[in-house]
Amino acid sequence: MIRLVALLAAAVIAGLVAGLMALPLIGGAGVTARNVVQSFERLPETMDTPPLPQRSQILASDGSVIATLFYQNRVEIPLQSVAPVMRQATVAIEDSRYLDHNGVDVRGTLRAVASNTRSGDVQQGGSTLTMQYVKNVLVNEATNAEELEAARGQSPVRKLREVRYALALERRYSKPEILERYLNIVYFGAGAYGVEAAAKRYFSKTAAELTLPEAATLAGIVQQPTAFDPIRNPERSAKRRDMVLARMTQLGYITKGQAAQAALIPMQVLIKPTIVPNGCTTSYAPFFCDYVLQTIRTDPAFGDTPESREAFLRRGGYTVRTTLNPKAQRGAFEAVTDAIPINDESRRAAAITMMEPGTGNILAMTQNREWGTSGRGKTTYNYNTDRAHGGTIGMQAGSTFKVFTLAAALESGISPTEYISSPSPNTFEGFTNCETGASFGPITVRNSTGQGTFDMARATAYSINTYFMAIEERTGLCRPAEIAESMGVFLGSGEPLLRVPSFTLGSMEVTPLAMANAYATFAAHGVYCKPRSILEIRDRDNRSLDVPDEDCTQVISQDVADGVAAILTGVIDGPITGRTGAAMSLADRPAAGKTGTTNESAAVWFAGFTPDIAAAVWVGDPRGGFAHPMKNLTINGKYYDQVFGGTLPGPIWKQSMTAALEGTDPTPFTLSNEWSLRPARGVTSMSSLLRDPKPGEGSDEFVFDNSAKPTATAPAEPPATGTPDDDSAPTVPEEAPVAAPE
Numbered sequence: 001m002i003r004l005v006a007l008l009a010a011a012v013i014a015g016l017v018a019g020l021m022a023l024p025l026i027g028g029a030g031v032t033a034r035n036v037v038q039s040f041e042r043l044p045e046t047m048d049t050p051p052l053p054q055r056s057q058i059l060a061s062d063g064s065v066i067a068t069l070f071y072q073n074r075v076e077i078p079l080q081s082v083a084p085v086m087r088q089a090t091v092a093i094e095d096s097r098y099l100d101h102n103g104v105d106v107r108g109t110l111r112a113v114a115s116n117t118r119s120g121d122v123q124q125g126g127s128t129l130t131m132q133y134v135k136n137v138l139v140n141e142a143t144n145a146e147e148l149e150a151a152r153g154q155s156p157v158r159k160l161r162e163v164r165y166a167l168a169l170e171r172r173y174s175k176p177e178i179l180e181r182y183l184n185i186v187y188f189g190a191g192a193y194g195v196e197a198a199a200k201r202y203f204s205k206t207a208a209e210l211t212l213p214e215a216a217t218l219a220g221i222v223q224q225p226t227a228f229d230p231i232r233n234p235e236r237s238a239k240r241r242d243m244v245l246a247r248m249t250q251l252g253y254i255t256k257g258q259a260a261q262a263a264l265i266p267m268q269v270l271i272k273p274t275i276v277p278n279g280c281t282t283s284y285a286p287f288f289c290d291y292v293l294q295t296i297r298t299d300p301a302f303g304d305t306p307e308s309r310e311a312f313l314r315r316g317g318y319t320v321r322t323t324l325n326p327k328a329q330r331g332a333f334e335a336v337t338d339a340i341p342i343n344d345e346s347r348r349a350a351a352i353t354m355m356e357p358g359t360g361n362i363l364a365m366t367q368n369r370e371w372g373t374s375g376r377g378k379t380t381y382n383y384n385t386d387r388a389h390g391g392t393i394g395m396q397a398g399s400t401f402k403v404f405t406l407a408a409a410l411e412s413g414i415s416p417t418e419y420i421s422s423p424s425p426n427t428f429e430g431f432t433n434c435e436t437g438a439s440f441g442p443i444t445v446r447n448s449t450g451q452g453t454f455d456m457a458r459a460t461a462y463s464i465n466t467y468f469m470a471i472e473e474r475t476g477l478c479r480p481a482e483i484a485e486s487m488g489v490f491l492g493s494g495e496p497l498l499r500v501p502s503f504t505l506g507s508m509e510v511t512p513l514a515m516a517n518a519y520a521t522f523a524a525h526g527v528y529c530k531p532r533s534i535l536e537i538r539d540r541d542n543r544s545l546d547v548p549d550e551d552c553t554q555v556i557s558q559d560v561a562d563g564v565a566a567i568l569t570g571v572i573d574g575p576i577t578g579r580t581g582a583a584m585s586l587a588d589r590p591a592a593g594k595t596g597t598t599n600e601s602a603a604v605w606f607a608g609f610t611p612d613i614a615a616a617v618w619v620g621d622p623r624g625g626f627a628h629p630m631k632n633l634t635i636n637g638k639y640y641d642q643v644f645g646g647t648l649p650g651p652i653w654k655q656s657m658t659a660a661l662e663g664t665d666p667t668p669f670t671l672s673n674e675w676s677l678r679p680a681r682g683v684t685s686m687s688s689l690l691r692d693p694k695p696g697e698g699s700d701e702f703v704f705d706n707s708a709k710p711t712a713t714a715p716a717e718p719p720a721t722g723t724p725d726d727d728s729a730p731t732v733p734e735e736a737p738v739a740a741p742e
Helices: 002-018 033-042 084-094 106-119 129-141 145-152 156-172 175-185 195-203 212-221 234-250 256-263 286-298 306-315 326-339 398-412 456-462 465-475 478-486 501-505 512-523 558-573 649-661
Strands: 056-059 065-069 319-322 349-355 362-367 420-422 426-428 443-445 452-454 527-529 534-538 552-554 592-597 603-609 614-620 631-635 638-642
Touching: 065 286, 084 129, 084 175, 084 212, 084 234, 129 145, 129 156, 129 175, 145 156, 175 195, 195 212, 212 234, 212 256, 234 256, 286 306, 286 319, 286 362, 286 534, 326 349, 326 362, 326 614, 326 649, 349 512, 349 649, 362 649, 398 456, 398 465, 398 478, 398 501, 398 512, 398 558, 398 592, 398 603, 420 465, 426 465, 443 465, 452 456, 456 558, 465 478, 465 501, 478 501, 512 527, 512 558, 512 592, 512 603, 512 614, 558 592, 558 603, 592 649, 603 649, 614 649
Parallel strands: 056 319
Antiparallel strands: 056 065, 319 534, 349 362, 349 614, 420 452, 426 443, 527 552, 592 603, 603 614, 631 638
């Protein structure tokens, strides 16, 4: 039987060549029957039919759609979900003898040969619908140019392969099954693969709802999708539609009256197109969306190699439910764009990441930019993330880094109630390389506005540089950096943090995501959780796939973490006049946080948390903070002599937190530590955080110059709003560009 079919195939192929089907000759003598038979018998009898690429959806945590992604815009559906008239139109125009042959229609092929011979051109094809399906599968599975040419090229070998596979498929599947597969794989133009996507693209409806004129239009497109595109070429498409209607009439699928009625409808009236957004670009959370894709591309959980992870995305058909909280995301975007509009003349950028302590879940990630490759206010760089996840090399964090020195100090036994002399300027000569023991030499540091003798709470509230340099000198340089790295903080380039004296002043270039997660670790009593953006992935059959679970580790003791948290609550809610975080006090709940300002205000930050949410905000210039410092400039119509951590990042943080927590019950801090440090909110006496100075210590040495605060941002209540945070030490590098052009 197989040899008989092979002989028939030989006749078909030879006829195609003789009939000017544009097939090249093999050798000088042409195609012989023996060669064809031998080639045919050597071909595999079966063909793999892997799942087709489909659309994937990325969802927020509540199930709402963030983005739709596809390499091929396709939604697979069963044949029962295709209107009967669409099935009839397809068979009528593509393979009217579909129900009568076994995959190879010799009669139809010879008829095509005769027609093409008479015309001297290729006007009729000899491929059956089954053979067309085979060709589409081979094209779809091609991984390189050679395989693609083999699937598309006009050659006897290709035809032989299609015949062989078509015969095998007809034995394996029923006619309805093959028709279903064909309708799901075939390209209908305008980016629509499969009949369901095509119905949506051209008529804004499902394939089950297609009418006769719509079905005839779609069936007519397949032969030449560009030429018969009803949107771009309505007249040619209408003629092709009428040809389909005529063929359906000849075969008895419809009456002449039905065909005439359908042909009366102008194509411009018939077409009601819908464009399906593809990718993160049009999402309301484009940078978070891209972070999810970058996570899949870089995480071995989704494939052992970059190629296999890319194939995971290419196959599609997945529903990815993420950690994103839509309310938090929209509130954060409103906050950054209220502070600095997208197209602001200053060109300054603002970015914020919000996280859930104790889980690693990313709740929001946004910036005052649109996703795009050109134009002011557009970028494809995610200012919240590191280079490996589509971001930048990071930005200097300023005094938000002082929390790591606080933790190291408490851990090493330095008492929070110990008063330390902190003059300005002050020279430090005791710093040594924590690995080699080599001395760094004398380092001189100054404070922004104050000097005196401080305990931890006051020094943190005022962000006293010389105090933190003094305790860092005592802890050594290794442990503060080790604590930061244990909380996921590395350079934006992915490299380890530098063990240098300016560490505590925030000379390291890091990301808002890393800082938000570090502060979330303090909120979670010292438990660090790896950042997590994906909760669940389901495939096209609704089967759940393995995704990374919460990955949490106790990296510092609860004593130390809660001690730091208690001190940070005093920055926002404590009674100290002139504290840097006073303006960030939330209306209905306690909070903790820290401002950060680098040399020349090249970058300004605020990082903070409640028990429920941690967030970090960066504001700066993507072109390079030291080349474009935030001094003597106008932002959003308002002039600033200098921008500080409490000027813009702090209010962005407060507005974002307020929006995200709206409608939720306030959660109190529950802090337990050996120093009996308590949260500041609601405490009338700060005796647990602050003690009166001992005789001779005299905190009256501290001088705070209220005139130095930026009056442009200082509301009436609470006092000291927008107080300058601090200027980093001269040891901070002079230039640290973000390397993220707009």
